[in-house]
Amino acid sequence: MITSIFLRHFKIYKGITFIPISEGVGFSSLIGENGVGKSSVLEAIDCVLNQKNNNWPINNEAKNEGVGGDNFPYIAPIFLIKKDQLRNSKILDQEQFKKAQKLSDFIWDNNLKAPTKSSSAFNAHKNELKKSYGKNDYFILIVGKKHNDNSIYLGGYQNYIDFIGEKPSIKPSEQEIQKYFKGFYDYIISHYSYLYIPVETDVFTYTKLETVEMQKLMDKNIQDEIIKAIKPGTLKQINKDLSFFVKDVESILEEYEYKGHYKNSLTMPDLVSKIIEAYFSIKVLNKKTKSGKKIIPVSELSSGEKRKALIDVAYSFLFKNQNSNTKIILAIDEPEASLHISACYDQFEKLFGLSKNDHQIIVSTHWYGFLPIVLNGSATSIRKDNTNETTVDFLNLYNYRETITQAKKKIKGQLPIDYNIKSYNDLVQSILFSILKEKPYNWLVCEGLSEKIYFEIYFKDEIENNKLRILPLGSFKEVRKLYNNLLSPIKDPDYKINGKVICLIDTDSERVEVDYENNNKNLFFFRLWNNKKNNLKTELIDVNKNSMNPPTEIEDCLSPYIYKQALIEFIEEYPSIKNVIDNCTVRNNATNSYSTFDLRDSEKEDIKAFFDDHEGYNKIRFAEQYIEILQKPLFQNEPEMEWLLKIKNILN
Template sequence: MIVSIFLRHFKIYKGINYLPISEGVGFSSIIGENGCGKSSILEALDFCFNKKGATDWPINNEAKSDGISGDNFPFIVPVFLIHKDKLRKENKQDLEQFNKAKLLSDFLWKSTFKGRGDFDKHRDELLINYDSEEYLLLFVGKKYNDPGIYFGSFHNQLTFINDKPNKIYEDSELQKYFKGFYEYINSHYSYIYIPVETDVQTYTKLETQDMQKLMDKNIQKEIENAITLKTVNQINKQLGKFVKEIEEVLEIYHYKGSHKDNLTMPDLVSKIIEAYFSIKILNKKVENSKSIPVSELSSGEKRKALIDVAYSFLIKNNDRESNIILAIDEPEASLHISNCYEQFDKLLKISKDNHQILVSTHWYGFLPIITNGSATTITKNNKNEITSTFLNLYNYRENILHSRKLHKGPLPIDYNIKSYNDLVQSIIISIMQEKPYYWIVCEGQSEKIYFDYFFEKEIKEKNLSILPVGGFKEVKKIYSYLTTPIKDPDYKINGKVFCLIDTDKERIEVSEYTKDKNLLFERLVLRKEQSILVDVNNTLMNPPTEIEDCLDPIIFYQTLQELNENYPEIRDLFLKKNLEVDEKYSANFFDLTTKEKDILKKFFDDKEGFNKILFAKKYVELAKKPFLNERSNLEWIEEIKKKLYK
């Protein structure tokens, strides 16, 4: 995937700019005020992937005034992080390019040249999580008005291309060495760019290049397979016979092609596209079996349709020849704020399905809910100088605090406040709709995995959204923000928000808590062998309870059995244990000592939360199997459903 980009003299970016985009995860956002250069990054990548021969780059005006001849030329250099097994090497030609990729990567991972601090810092952060022996770090760029490959600041430093490391090589030597390399790397990707002004009706025509990338189908090949070369020959034969009959009547006249006499396969393909596909436009199904052309939808609905189409194709088709990089300017543009969360949630799901998502946005409501993604903040001062800050959103709140320390003062935008304001505003408006949304705000990603399964019907049919926010303190913060507007009599609230946390050893006091039918805040606690829900300020705190304590015992045990090969401490724990088959919940299914319970707790409380997520996915996978599915209903889940929809 793309992890960063070097830009020089492209649109607002004067001089050499290094912009980090990702730390190797699928969702990357670029945020900032209007005119700061967010969309320019996505557009620059479009020139690299889809407009390789273009000579009409939007060059920075100041750079034009200064002159862009000689060494002062614009360039675009994306930086890729690619697992070595993802590059083709089946034939001789691909293997040669792969070996060049390895040499280039080794050089870039180990380079120590001065003056590239931003790149070095980002590279060192990548090295924390990615083994340089397994992952390739590659520059594959373009210089303005030049057909060759370009490596940015490293262009004249790639000494490995010849057997004389101290020899200064000519550019022609480098271009010869890397001939075909640019095309080789880029052929592994399909870059789809959706600008904010995209016309949805034109974009969604089946014959367009971007739609064919989404479908992972080549319309021309599909048509060729349908009509076959035999059909073309038969048409030519019959038509030729017909023309000859006409010419016999004309005697001294005959028909002759201006440059050819017969139809070719491309001729037929182009006419079929024109006659069959070009007349078909995307329609949205509505009630009573009717439909509406997308051109007649509102601006917000059109924007939503673009994401819906991309989502449908990318989620349902994982067997692709190339990796998709989907870049979207302002997915929230023209959308009612109640739909922003759903729009970003779909993009997040796409990014978790082995595709890369790049968005530029003004809506910060997604920041607190991202568990695997990044944000690059772009700011511009009154001298048009660009600066960027990179945030890994996995530890969003910690990174916000760290960024404050680095800046030794307030950030240009208080992302923490704005992100929560945007998110809460979206929630409030969504529960005020005539067909309202319902929300479960929970602590983490593992809870969401369980709830996506337990509440599958409600999610599909009753506008339920599951929102993990990263810990009980964040659930409390969301609740606090929601309290005032939901209890305001001027707001007509039709939906509900159910905030749910575990029961920890330390008691939590929520001072602003009061009972409200539209805003609930409760804890899950195991009491007298029953999993029950209590008000967040209830004094009942014993025993400490997590969601893993309140699952079906048989499915819980089967999940441990599936995982124990890789976790000997868990396997040994249950080798000699009797199962308490009459118990209703997982916490009491085994007769564990205090020490043994601590071993199990340590497994679930690993630092990164990996085991919780791994376990949750396996639990849900097993729960869906026919012989276990009938056990998957839990009383406390049914109680939440009643409280949400009564």
């Protein structure tokens, strides 16, 4: 997949700009105001992957200043590729595979040296990739092009690669680089089919089955069907008969003959392409009415319906076609264009579903309501400052509200409006519309990422069957804020609410005041609390109850046996944890992790210090270890805790 891209002098981008796109997951979005260059990124990828190397839209300011010599425009995407997904069986492929290995090792091991903003941004992005993807299993490759130049361009790495030639200390010449990488560009991009749908795409033309785009969507299936329909020997007979015909014509011409420039006979691909062109050009896409008794040509649909039809067609082919010879990258400008907000949800859900189906989806958008439904993906915010310089921020959507909360703390001021106001308003609006749907979403809103890690496993059936979404917001204040914004519309009798929203926070030592109405059947607000009067059992209590002691966090509400096993994994790193494991008695009647051990105050502090270490990141590390153990066969029949069952009963 494409994880990022370098652009130089392309459309709105003057100078070298680095745009992060993905940290290795399939769904990516580009957000920002009009004119910041979101669509330009998608168009640039189209130029490179579909080999539109001539007549790039060059930045006008750069063009006026002159873009010759060393100041050339270029596009250089960065690919992250699992090694076993590159062809490596034929001799020619094996040669290119070895080049990929050398180039990838060089990029993994070496940072870009130029002291520029774009180089630093790429180095930081690569370091994030390293956390999840290792050089032993994955290639990281830069494969780009200069404007009006068919040679390969490797971005900033082209200036100092040292693995070409017998003397690594001597920088290879440009001619040596091009000779070494001959065929490499074509080899890499041949593994991908890039489909770009600009916002002004004509759905009538695009969906005609003989177009290049539709054939990419259909991939080899329709071609295989045509080949099956052609009887053995038919092509041979056609060539034979036509050859006789040509010879008869030539015998009449005497001094002239017909000869092919590249070949003298039809091949099977020639025949297949002509059949596709002739047969499918007479067919146009029509939309069936709900009754099925009438069809409407897509050219007669409304603007919103046309946009929806484009996504529906792409979704249908990509979702059902699992035999693709190439990896599909589907890029769409503003999927929400001309759609009512209630339809936007379905549109983005389909696209996200495709990303889970081993396709890469990249969208540019102004509608941020999709952010909470994306369980795994990214958003790249592109902005222009007062000096017209591009600023790019990368957000992981796995816990995007928490990321924004943390960003506020770091910046210590106002975030850009597209983060702070629009994302929050769209979040509230999108949750509201999602629970109004006939087949609604349900929401479990929590404080932190560690809760989400636990809940995605504990509620995996509800996520799959009840369209449950786990939304971490970063703090109890953010959870309360969301609750207050949802309360009025959910109470409104004019709305028929079908889904449910459960807000859940820890019990802190200080009381939390919330205007909570506990008689609402669609909106709930609970605290986790370990009740000393009930054998320290974890309970879900109304958020405004006076019970504040003991303070209770998610780490206090887990299975006692799995909790202990997860702690054991950290004893080498934390001797204080080893001391607890070795010296503290395990209570036989423990109902949760809080009551697992009979701890002294000092030992309680040791446990707390462990979870607070690395600025609280140990909570995430522990959660990941906990769920790994939870899913092992030994713990498959572990009885569910009552507070989890209560949430499930509400959802079901």
